[in-house]
Amino acid sequence: EVQLVESGGGLVQPGGSLTLSCAASGFAFSSYLMSWVRQTPGKGLEWVANIKPDGSEKYEEDSVKGRFTISRDNTQNSLFLHMSSLRAEDTAVYYCAREDYMSGLDNWGQGTLVTVSS
Amino acid sequence: DIQMTQSPSALSASVGDRVTITCRASQNINNWLAWYQHKPGKAPKLLIYKASNLERGVPSRFSGSGSGTEFTLTISSLQPDDFATYYCQQYNSHSWTFGQGTKVEIQ
Numbered sequence: 001e002v003q004l005v006e007s008g009g010g011l012v013q014p015g016g017s018l019t020l021s022c023a024a025s026g027f028a029f030s031s032y033l034m035s036w037v038r039q040t041p042g043k044g045l046e047w048v049a050n051i052k053p054d055g056s057e058k059y060e061e062d063s064v065k066g067r068f069t070i071s072r073d074n075t076q077n078s079l080f081l082h083m084s085s086l087r088a089e090d091t092a093v094y095y096c097a098r099e100d101y102m103s104g105l106d107n108w109g110q111g112t113l114v115t116v117s118s
Numbered sequence: 119d120i121q122m123t124q125s126p127s128a129l130s131a132s133v134g135d136r137v138t139i140t141c142r143a144s145q146n147i148n149n150w151l152a153w154y155q156h157k158p159g160k161a162p163k164l165l166i167y168k169a170s171n172l173e174r175g176v177p178s179r180f181s182g183s184g185s186g187t188e189f190t191l192t193i194s195s196l197q198p199d200d201f202a203t204y205y206c207q208q209y210n211s212h213s214w215t216f217g218q219g220t221k222v223e224i225q
Binding site: 035037039044045046047050059061062095097099100102103104105106107108109110111 | 119150152154156160161162163164167168171173203205207209212213214215216217218219
């Protein structure tokens, strides 16, 4: 069974940093692209970033470019999102998701809440 | 970036109703279109991929159609478990985008 478990969320001040982790199990992690998606309060889903299986290519949504960095450790079956220069509008539940090239985001974690507030 | 426009933003329906949600892309996405169901406090769930393919384990009352820039999600007979928010998403380009969501509520 595919399992994705996020951790690392919490309360952080504006301008601060936070790193989210996603522990993957039940599938060949090193063979899949992986994504981070967020849901802001009262709004819908927003794709944040994704990374190729070997980490060679990464893509980020425009509003987080230069502030967020996606990475992975295939030896530990783990996905990361390092977030810096955080803003109030980054407050959201952050989900990690497995990508299948044909079917899109076919498995999701339960999410971790990030709150940016003073 | 490709923009996804979903309508309606919300709808009220009764159990047994046929429900249709529309998603329009700002450019041709070559049918790289997925539909997700999202309930509060839960992980989003993939329903339909490549515009019209039913994900394994998803009930057959869900179906997707369309091509190019216009797509539709249909629930043929709404069930109590279907009250949720539904999102379309394009994965044609490296920068993926979701529609704004459609909240399906009990009438």
